[in-house]
Amino acid sequence: MRDWVQFHQSGEESVRMQPKKGLALHSPVWHAKLHLFPYYLVSYGFRKSRKLIGARYFNKGYGSIVGHLNSSFQTARDIEGHGTHTLSTAAGNFVPGANVFGNGKGTAKGGSPRARVAAYKVCWPAVGVNEGGCYEADILAGFDVAISDGVDVLSVSLGGAIDEYSDDAIAIGSFHAFKKGITVVASAGNSGPGPGSGVSLSQKSLPARKFYPLISGARAKASNQSEEDANLCKPGTLDSEKVKGKILVCLRGVNPRVEKGHVALLARAVGMILANDEESGNGILADAHVLPAAHIISTDGQAVFSYLNSTKDPWAYITNVRTELGTKPAPFMASFSSRGPNILEESILKPDITAPGVSVIAAFTLATGPTDAAYDKRRIPFNTESGTSMSCPHVSGIVGLLKSLHPDWSPAAIRSAIMTTATTRNNNGDPILDSSNTRATPFAYGAGHVQPNRAADPGLVYDLTVNDFLNYLCSRGYTAKDLKLFTDKPYTCPESFSLTDFNYPSISAINLNDTITVTRRVKNVGSPGKYYIHVREPTGVLVSVTPATLEFKKLGEEKTFKVTFKLAPKWKLKDYTFGVLSWSDGKHFVRSPLVVRPYWSH
Incomplete structure (x- = not known):
């Protein structure tokens, strides 16, 4: 079975x-x-x-x-x-x-x-x-x-x-x-969670600035269908006589977005407005719709539904698709x-x-x-x-x-x-x-949004070897049998290995009750120079770094430093908190996100 x-x-x-x-x-x-x-x-x-x-x-x-x-x-x-x-x-x-x-x-x-x-x-x-x-x-x-x-x-x-x-x-x-x-x-x-203008992409378009009657899926429902299903523009839920010649407003959710447009087209709508529900927030996408359509954020969708509910004879028009460059703010997390x-x-x-x-x-x-x-x-x-x-x-x-x-x-x-x-x-x-x-x-974004040109010259890197990864697996309790999936040679786990010292570019302090110290190692991949530390501390947490300066005299040289996290006096930390640790020689900025979670007793 x-x-x-x-x-x-x-x-x-x-x-x-x-x-x-x-x-x-x-x-x-x-x-x-x-x-x-x-x-x-x-x-x-x-x-x-x-x-x-x-x-x-x-x-x-x-x-x-x-x-x-x-x-x-x-x-x-x-x-x-x-x-x-x-x-x-x-x-x-x-x-x-x-x-x-x-x-x-x-x-x-x-x-x-x-x-x-x-x-x-x-x-x-x-x-x-x-x-x-x-x-x-x-x-x-x-x-x-x-x-x-x-x-x-x-x-x-x-x-x-x-x-x-x-x-x-x-x-x-x-x-x-x-x-x-x-x-x-x-x-x-x-x-990811689905926690003002619309996004549109369609091969077809409506005449410029020509108004059409506007109707919601709920008001266009077939006699034997629920308003909830019709508002989602599910297949078979609409009365085409009510929809014909109108712009149909559909609520996002449950069935696919492009399917809603196809349902609208079959019901003889001239266009569709796809409104995000509250969960979808500002996440709008340029789908290849089969009829003129606009996908709008949840707050704009609420305004459209409010207009429909307060107007006896609602009308609307959909502009032609156009390409916009340099939009702001960008990026934002989908x-x-x-x-x-x-x-x-x-x-x-x-x-x-x-x-x-x-x-x-x-x-x-x-x-x-x-x-x-x-x-x-x-x-x-x-x-x-x-x-x-x-x-x-x-x-x-x-x-x-x-x-x-x-x-x-x-x-x-x-x-x-x-x-x-x-x-x-x-x-x-x-x-x-x-x-x-x-x-x-x-x-949401990890270390942030990628910057290719800067990545070509990072100054310092946090490197890892095969053995570092095997030691990490050892820290998770992997046996010699488990490790055979990852290496064709026998590997003996070290007597002790602290997961907090795994040389990752981001730094996490989990289960902080009083003090946690982690170790990191950086390698110089740029020119010789002296790097100075800068820390934006997570809220409610004191962070100290030793040493506070790292001087590199040659390419490939490595240096180790320690980061200590300590709860701020009289501060009750209840949830995750975030900060930034950055090394800089004035030209390079080697930035690591800091993630701290307090100890949660069960």
Whole structure:
């Protein structure tokens, strides 16, 4: 008997089921509350130094569950679009005139253009009663071959349930890649909370400034349907005689956003306004709708519903889609982006970094429509998609460039360079906000928003060796048998290893009751110089650093320092609190987020 886990989604979908051991790609449309859903995925690796190019597929794990696979499954072709989109984001070449329905027109390129790429397809669709997904045997097979192929970077826009590392195919595969000097970048997931202008993308448009009658789904309900279901514009809930010739207002949630537009079109609406519910806040997306549509934030949605409820004869118009550049404030955290704390290990802050992931234009397959719905017969070479799957290849492309600039850097050094040079400010110079317009925290953005140019010259890096990671696993109680999953040689755990001394670029003090001291080690990868400490203390916590200056006389020199966290006198710390530790020589700013959680007695 197989073990199954139930997936409950917030915002767009119904409950579905998937094998517990299956993993799934981070789809931009499906925002899962717990895990993410099975679609096609092309994971990939790339490098600049060798002539690596090709595509492979791995389906034996999948086939062992669903049975015989016909010839349509014996291919690495992407017929869903996710892999094409993410691959071109990371390493696509220069393509002039890229656009989606004429919008966003310009020259497209990936983060590491002209890189040699290889695609590894490890995710598959449903067959009969069996859900599709990304099975661990196929993921590990893909990792093995990519490592053997000699890639420099592995970009993995997939994920699944939170599991111990020994039960996590991505963790195991990533460790083996790390041993070979390969940097792995993986999505954080789209399980984030859904805590004034609208966003629109449609091939069709309405006449400029022409007003149409406005109606809510609730008022357009069919006689045998509930107002709640009709307001969500679920299939079969609307009376087309009430909707015909009008702009329909639909509330976001439960069923997919583009499906609501299709329901509106079938009911003969001329356009749709998609209003966020309170949970979705300011998280609006440019979906490829099948009719003129505008997606608006929750406060604007409340204003629209208020207008509908207070006016006997409401009217509205929808302007044509236009591309806006230099919008402010940017960036801000998407509501769907998964948040910390790290459920598996609080002592390591997750996510590490944030990067662009909303309404990203990139290449797309011609095997399906931009909404991937059966009724969508449109075919476009570029599409706009949103999700942490889109953020992942942005970082992967940057990693590819850093590998070209610094071929001797370890994967840990590259991660450190990206994290310690990130920014927590938007283009107004203010702190990055969450989609609810509140100040975001490191649980939303990690070390901050990636800054590629600064990452190329970070000054100092926090490096890690294979043994550091093995010692970390030892601290989690891993036995020699457990460690065999990660290393082919016997490894003896040290008699003592403090998890607080794991040399990560972020610094966490968990269960602070009085005083906690952590140790960190930095390596000079820049010019000789003297670095001075600066700390923005977490609220209610005193922080001291010893020594307060670090002087480096040569490239590659390493220095150790200690950070002590102490509860402020008479201060009752009740929740997580955040700060910043930064080393600077006047040119470089080596910034680490600080995360403190008080001791919680149970």
